[in-house]
Amino acid sequence: MTTSRDVVVTILLLVLIAAVLLVGRRLRDRPSRHGVTDQHSVTEQHSATEQHSATDQHSATDQHSATDKHNPADEVQAERRELVAELSSMRMQAIQSAAATKAEAETLASLQRRIAEAEIDAARRTLATETERTRHAAELEASSVLLEARRQAEREAMELTATARSAQADVERRQHRVSEREERLDTDRSRLDERSASLAEETARLDTRAQELETAAEAQRAELERIAGLTAADAKIELLAAVEADVRRDVAILTRDLEAEARASAGERARRIIADSVQRVASEQTAESVVSVIHLPGDDMKGRIIGREGRNIRAFESVTGVNVIIDDTPEAVLLSCFDPVRREIGRLTLEKLVLDGRIHPHRIEEVHEQSKTEIASLCARAAEDAVIDVGITGVHPEIMALLGRLRYRTSYGQNVLAHLIETSYIAGVMAAEMGFDGTVLRRAAFLHDIGKALTHEVPGSHAIIGGELARRYGETEDVAHAIEAHHNEVQPATVEAVLVQAADACSGGRPGARRESLEVYVQRLARIEEIASGHDGVEKVFAMQAGREVRVMVAPEQVDDLAAGVLARDVAKQIETELTYPGQIRVTVIRESRATE
CATH class of the missing domain: 3.30.300.30 (ANL, C-terminal domain)
Structure with missing residues (x-):
């Protein structure tokens, strides 16, 4: 109902608004007559709409002032009356239309209400039907589930019954076995009791017999002492004295023979072990040089190496720290440096510059950095190969870096890294010949000259420096002691230290190992x-x-x-x-x- 009333009110408002707009349009479209102004016409129209009695008063006034029966005011008044009548007619039509619309709305609302009630009844009937069908299906499903559950329960009950019967049979069998075992235990217990009694009787008899024998032995001992005129303690002392003299003499003779045999065979055995060790390690003879020779494609390259006013050679020596010796030797220059690693970096740098042909200070710095990286890689690879060759593991990375530097260091013409590998081989052979584990010995022999990589950087002998490095980077005390004692700067206190000395002497003292001018x-x-x-x-x-x-x-x-x-x-x-x-x-x-x- 509220909705229908709102619709009617809305329609009435729309009709009134349309009427007002129509009247306003007609008033604007109507022309003024006999010079009457629009303002006067609008004023009079407004007065006509406000009050009907005022219209008659205005009309009388106009008639009194007018001299002609065709006065414009009469025409305006007539038009005003027509408009009022027309507006009243439109108002009545709007009221009638609103009433008709209201009636139609009420009829429509009643019809919609009846349709809704019919739909609700149909929905109720449908819902009841669906509910009944659902209830019936649920009852059927519940019956099916209940039947299946009953069958499942029956099957489980049958299985439980069978299991219980099996368990009962198993329990009965076990009880039967337990009963049989108890019977056997009872029989064994009876037999043990009988045996215990028999053993007790035998023990008592043996105790009695032992006492009798002891008494007889005492009597015999007393009789022997009486016959010999000595007690048992005195006879024992005399026997031990006689035996001790013979044993001491035999021990002295055996000790003398062993010492003589050891003295006679020690030198021969040591020489044999050293000879076998050196022979089994086949190493090359030394062929190292103290300087590096760079071959040039022509003598004109010497001028390019020197540069304008010596600019290139000064830059090269400043960057690399290597002295360049240019003499009358055709197509060759010499590089001299006390540090073999720097000398090798300088050699590689100069070779690349000669091959490239561009020689100037900036290019020298670039090639020097490349050569340093390449030499570092070669040193690392050489250290890894050496460690793999000697078969040791767990070497600290810092020690690996030092081992790589020894690739370019020589001692009296002998390459130090090759010397370490050879010494480790010889030490391993010595350990095998003497019959003990050579793991520590090979490791100590391989690292014994590690201090030579830092000799010019750290004060002290290379043996002491090597021992300190070994301790710092996690090597065992046996390895560190063997390293620092291989030149007797520390007194050797272990077998490994002595054998490292021997292996070092064999490697450095063999023919062709080292050379001097x-x-x-x-x-x-x-x-x-x-x-x-x-x-x-x-x-x-x-x-x-x-x-x-x-x-x-x-x-x-x-x-x-x-x-x-x-x-x-x-x-x-x-x-x-x-x-x-x-x-x-x-x-x-x-x-x-x-x-x-």
């Missing part, structure tokens, strides 16, 4: 003989075995036995102080006394 070699031997000859009482001096042994002949009337030992120590100390030499030098003082009649 002839002039340096002769000068060194002459200086050794000169040092030994400068002491009092020395008659002759011989430098033997390439300067590794010095034999000093002394006058017996001037040097006695005690002075001979002092002289040997003095000569050795002076040689150690004044000379530089590979390995060790043995000083032997020979004092010979001759008497002829």
Whole structure:
């Protein structure tokens, strides 16, 4: 109902608005007559709409003032009445239309209400039908589920019954076995009781027999003591004294024989082990050089290397730290540097510059950086190959870097990294010949010269530096001690330390391992003989075995036995102080006394 009323009110408002708009349009379209102004006409129209009595008053006034029966005011008044009548007619039509619309709306609402009630009834009937159908289906499904559940319960009950019967049968069988076992246990217990009683009787009999035997033994011992005139303690002392003398004599003889055999075979066995070790390690002879030679495509390249006013050669030496020696040697220049790694970097840099042809300070710096990277990669690869060759693992990365630097370091012409590998091989063979595990020995022998990579950077001998590096980077104490003791700067305290010394001496002392120039070699031997000859009482001096042994002949009337030992120590100390030499030098003082009649 509320909706219908709103519709009717809306329609009435629309009709009224349309009527007002229509009247306004007609008033605007109607022309003014006899010079009457629009303002006067609008004023009079407004007055006509406000009050009907005012219209008559205005009309009387107009008639009194007018002189002609065709006055314009009468025409305006007539038009006003027509408009009012027309507006009243339109109002009545609007009211009638609204009433008709209201009636139609009420009829429509009633019709819609009846349709809605019919639809609601149909929906109720449909819902009831669907509910009944759903209830019936649910009842059928519930019956089916209940039937299936009953069947499942019956099956489970049957299975449980079968399981219970099986379990009951199993329990009965177990009870039967337990009963049989209890019967056997009872039988065994009875048998054990009988045996225990028998054993108790036998034990008592044996105890009695033992007492009888002990009494008889005491009687026999007393009879023997009476016959021999000695007690048992005195007889034991005499027997032990006699046996002890014989045993001591046998032990002394055996000890003497073993010592003699050990002295006789120790030297031969040591020589055999060293010979086998060196022979089994086939190494190349040294062929290292102390300088690097760069071959040039032509002598005009020397001028390009020098550059304008020496600019290029100064830049090269400043960047690389390597001295460039340019002499009259055709198509070649020499590179000299105390650091072999820097010398190798300089060699590679100069070779690349010569091959490229562009030689100027900026290009020298670029090629030098490339060469440093390449040499670092080569050092790392060389260290990895060496570690794989000797078969050790777990080496610290810092030690690996130092091992790579030893690829370009030499000691008396012998490549240090190759020397480490060879020493490790020899140490492993020695360990195998002597019959013990050589893992620690091979590791110590491989790392014994690691300090040479830092000798010019850190003060101290390479052996002490190597031991400190080994401890710093996680090596065991046995390895560190063997490294620092391989030149006797620390007293060797383990078998590994002594064998590392032996392996190092074998690698450095074998023929062809190390070389010196002839002039340096002769000068060194002459200086050794000169040092030994400068002491009092020395008659002759011989430098033997390439300067590794010095034999000093002394006058017996001037040097006695005690002075001979002092002289040997003095000569050795002076040689150690004044000379530089590979390995060790043995000083032997020979004092010979001759008497002829």
